[in-house]
Amino acid sequence: MTIPNIISIIRIALVPAFCVLYFTPDLRWAAFIILVLSGISDVLDGMIARKFNLVSRVGKVLDPIADKLFQLSTVTCLCVDGAVGWWLLCIMIAKDLFMLIGGSVFYHKTHAVIASKWYGKLTSCLLFSMFVISFFLDFMNADLKTSVIIVSVLAGITMIFSIISAVSYTRAAVAINNEHKKNKGLKDGYKTSHV
DSSP: OOHHHHHHHHHHHHHHHHHHHHTSGGGHHHHHHHHHHHHHHHHHHHHHHHHTTOOOHHHHHHHHHHHHHHHHHHHHHHHHHTSSOHHHHHHHHHHHHHHHHHHHHHHHHHOOOOOOOHHHHHHHHHHHHHHHHHHHHHHTTOOHHHHHHHHHHHHHHHHHHHHHHHHHHHHHHHHHHHHHHHHHHHHHHHHHHTO
């Protein structure tokens, strides 16, 4: 239970609170504060983990889980609220299911965990920016049609980078898997030749 992992657990626990507050008109500002705190803590736990050498296998799993839960819950809230089309949530779920299933198969074969890369963090930053802008448009009582257009454009750009990120992670996983099979083959060959 390192400090970064505790921060990730707190972020996960705040997801239901965010959803409830988002749909409470008088308290939507509190949902915005939770969103901002989640974004800051996401950066903070990574910095702490690297600076104090607290990077762990559990943390490599908890951090992206916290990210995904907040992203999916926020997008779901925006879709229900009509701020963006449901296509965004569908693409995100499809991509995350692909990553989850592929990651599970990858871990089963190699017992390796791929840490978050810069392109994954870039996608998270773009999503976070989209969420913040959506909140500001809401707070300014912007025209719904205008807000939908702006948020949809930002969502489209974000999804392009999200797909690029998924492809990059897949390529990294394939490379590690090939290296794993190569090393396993060498070990098996060594054992066979020395029986």
